[in-house]
Amino acid sequence: GGTVIKGPVYIGSNVLIGRRCVIGPYTTICDGVTIGSMTYISRSIIMENTDISNHCSVFESILGSHCSLEPGVKLPAFNIYGGTIKVLIKDKMIDSGRMYLGAIVGDEVKVRANTVIPPGTIIQPCTIVR
Template sequence: MYTIKELYSLEHSLAKDYLTQFEYPWQALAGIKEFIIELGKTLDDSYQEVSENVWIHKSAHVFESAYIGAPCIIGPEAEVRHGAFIRGSALVGANCVVGNSVELKNVILFDNVQVPHYNYVGDSILGYKSHMGAGSITSNVKSDKKLVVIKSKTEQIETGLKKIGAMLGDYVEVGCNSVLNPGTIIGKHSNIYPTSCVRGVIPENSIFKNSGEIIEKETIL
């Protein structure tokens, strides 16, 4: 439930070839900047390099008040709304929504991801059609500044990294005003209740109600 293959449908991202080099998604974080710069050089003329190392698809809608830092790629039909702050090292997939007062830093957003209202997403990878409700954020540094450890009920994985946000699998729904603590992993098709404080590994097809109550979704035949 931690691996890239288990979390993501790679055909829904320009990062497919890059991500296949790694077993775990957090291993990809360190190279996102360099990956975007090299990928940008290979894009066809449907993208426009609007400033150095910033490529925006001609069908994307980027509000004039948005800040786009380098390096960055914004995909087809994506919408970057008023007051968005993309600090750099961001791959924004096709049909994504980056909303008002949203901040992105060192991230990969798969296609159709929505971070539409007052979200902070840093050092994170968000899978296909994942959605973060208004005010939900990824916390990417521990308060004690120690290295992040990925923790499940059965094991702990030392990452060797100080900064890791959250890894959201495909179709994850995060409720409004939730905080995803450093190293949070959320499996495919899982839902997080609003105002939750989430840490550790949440299995796929789960509903996170609180830290003591995580239930499996019922299968509808």
């Protein structure tokens, strides 16, 4: 009850979306994904069999398959200090030229409760983020 889906959105098969969620435009949710209550996702790609718990926010991000976001995880897409988003690639900070860019999260990543992943962060597969 109370969930809002603002298209265009693609939702695969066997997807469970909790109560009072908002799924914003330009979002792809692949097969077997579970989204907990009061979670906001927009302009993101969520790959198969990923579990996003209650009270999470995912903006302009890519989550790999078989990931787990515990309650209260935030993936913001803007720099609170202003300016474009910088991305660390091969030990070098690269300016993305974008004002909005979330995280890129590899397959089988577990993000612990209430963690905030800074914009432009790349998380390698099979990582636990605390």
